[in-house]
Amino acid sequence: MNIPLLACAMIIFSSSLFSQPNCEALKYYYKDTVQYEACKKSEETQGLYQFSKEYQEILDDALRIDPTFAHAYHKKSTAYLKSGDFVTWKKLMDLAVKYDPHYNLEYRGLMRYKCFRDYGGALKDFDSMDSLGMTSDHLNLARSMCHYSMGNQETAIQLLEPYLDKEEDIFGLTGYLHLGVFYLEKHNYKKAIDMFDRQHEVEQTAENHFYMALAYKAIHQNEKYTEHLIKAKEQYLMGRKMSDGYIHPIHKIYLEDIDHEMSSHSIE
Amino acid sequence: MAILLMGCAHQNTTSTEKKPLRWVGDIEHDATIDEEEFLVCNGDSKVLQYFNLGQGPVYAGEKPSLVKAFETKYVPIKSKDQNGLIRIRFIVNCEGKAGRFRVLQSDLDYQETKFDKRITAQLLQITKDIKEWVVLYKNDKPIDYYYYLIFKIIDGQITEILP
Numbered sequence: 001m002n003i004p005l006l007a008c009a010m011i012i013f014s015s016s017l018f019s020q021p022n023c024e025a026l027k028y029y030y031k032d033t034v035q036y037e038a039c040k041k042s043e044e045t046q047g048l049y050q051f052s053k054e055y056q057e058i059l060d061d062a063l064r065i066d067p068t069f070a071h072a073y074h075k076k077s078t079a080y081l082k083s084g085d086f087v088t089w090k091k092l093m094d095l096a097v098k099y100d101p102h103y104n105l106e107y108r109g110l111m112r113y114k115c116f117r118d119y120g121g122a123l124k125d126f127d128s129m130d131s132l133g134m135t136s137d138h139l140n141l142a143r144s145m146c147h148y149s150m151g152n153q154e155t156a157i158q159l160l161e162p163y164l165d166k167e168e169d170i171f172g173l174t175g176y177l178h179l180g181v182f183y184l185e186k187h188n189y190k191k192a193i194d195m196f197d198r199q200h201e202v203e204q205t206a207e208n209h210f211y212m213a214l215a216y217k218a219i220h221q222n223e224k225y226t227e228h229l230i231k232a233k234e235q236y237l238m239g240r241k242m243s244d245g246y247i248h249p250i251h252k253i254y255l256e257d258i259d260h261e262m263s264s265h266s267i268e
Numbered sequence: 269m270a271i272l273l274m275g276c277a278h279q280n281t282t283s284t285e286k287k288p289l290r291w292v293g294d295i296e297h298d299a300t301i302d303e304e305e306f307l308v309c310n311g312d313s314k315v316l317q318y319f320n321l322g323q324g325p326v327y328a329g330e331k332p333s334l335v336k337a338f339e340t341k342y343v344p345i346k347s348k349d350q351n352g353l354i355r356i357r358f359i360v361n362c363e364g365k366a367g368r369f370r371v372l373q374s375d376l377d378y379q380e381t382k383f384d385k386r387i388t389a390q391l392l393q394i395t396k397d398i399k400e401w402v403v404l405y406k407n408d409k410p411i412d413y414y415y416y417l418i419f420k421i422i423d424g425q426i427t428e429i430l431p
Contacts (some may be wrong), residue, residue, distance in 0.1 A: 007415075018334060049291070051288070051291035051292045051317065052288070052290070052291055053287070053288045053289070053290060053291070056287075056288060056292065064382050074270060078375060079291070079292035079293070080292060080293075081316070081356065082317065082319065083292055083317065083414065083416065084355045084357060084416040084430075084431070085292075085355070085372060086353055086355065086372075086374055086378050086416055086418070087372060087378055088372050089377070089378075090378035091378075114333075115430070116353065116418070116420075116430070116431070117428045117430065118376075121376075122375035127290070168332060220388045243324060244324055245318050245319050245323075245324050245325055246324065247324070247325065247430065247431040248324075248325060248331055248431060254330045254331060254332050256330060256333075260353075
């Protein structure tokens with residue numbers, strides 16, 4: 001199992017980027033005593049499993065105190081997201097966004113893209129962030145993935161290229177791999193290999209070797225093609241592959257893909 | 269209370285935010301739609317979620333074999349108004365057998381809807397026909413777990429199978 005990639009996914013899903021608000025600040029800074037009471041009630045979920053009846057009921061109580069307490073809708077929604085109940089999840093997250101767009105739009109957009117492959121919906125959420133003055137460079141990778149998945153490879157590439165020579169890292173753990181695949185599909189093999197080299201410095205995965213092999217195959221460097229294909233299989237069998245605790249990521253490959261490529265070129 | 273909830277969830281379909289029995293999304297046995305021979309091994313109170321074991325989504329033969337099953341068996345009902353998401357959720361028991369299938373349907377705006385029955389019936393039957401699911405273990409003991417498939421449908425055709 002690829003622990004770093006998995007850990008990244010767990011962080012996003014656990015909403016820990018969107019953690020419990022500071023209840024005391026609501027009381028003393030914002031002078032909002034009703035929301036403070038709702039916030040204190042929601043703190044009682046600590047240590048409870050988010051799928052459990054108790055967890056959900058505490059948040060229902062918090063919402064009875066303050067039906068505009070966005071955080072409680074967000075927290076309630078997570079179990080529905082994880083169980084694939086897109087109807088209830090969306091209703092709850094819509095309320096979270098309604099009452100606190102600054103805190104919830106990004107998360108809703110990311111989950112629409114990641115869990116339901118709702119690329120257009122995710123882009124709408126990211127655009128809404130722009131209109132609220134919440135533009136964020138780090139969202140460009142998600143934006144790029146959405147455009148790519150909707151068939152707009154050029155836009156996908158244009159969103160990422162400006163960051164290649166910037167200090168600000170928006171590529172994370174898999175961004176160079178994705179951009180490499182975009183280039184590969186546009187037959188720009190030199191740039192694709194450059195991206196896979198960069199990705200290799202971040203992390204070795206079966207996917208990176210596999211796509212690297214395809215790039216070398218396209219430029220007829222058969223030795224490197226074979227070398228990377230063999231490495232791809234080795235990495236795959238060792239469990240060094242793209243993984244996520246909940247979903248299958250875009251550009252993930254499977255053993256069948258490697259074996260098919262090997263058998264079609266008589267590589268053992 | 270439990271009986272009332274069961275009544276609401278009667279038709280293979282879930283409506284918005286029902287009060288959980290134990291956990292969100294728990295599926296009780298319903299003698300009117302569930303196969304009698306399907307049993308959970310460790311009791312309903314110990315059915316986990318597939319991701320509780322940290323392995324992510326798993327399929328016998330990996331995901332390509334699952335996708336192939338639907339690609340070869342599903343006959344598209346081509347229609348411009350058949351768009352949205354269909355989730356089929358079920359339990360995989362300690363023997364890798366699946367049961368208690370439930371269907372949830374929405375349009376592309378996540379509003380609950382009903383697809384053409386020829387679409388949902390096919391997806392349900394193909395899912396039921398998958399005879400082998402991965403057995404997951406906790407502390408070396410095989411467990412029962414909830415799993416789901418989500419189908420993105422555009423113009424009556426499957427465009428994505430998730431997770």
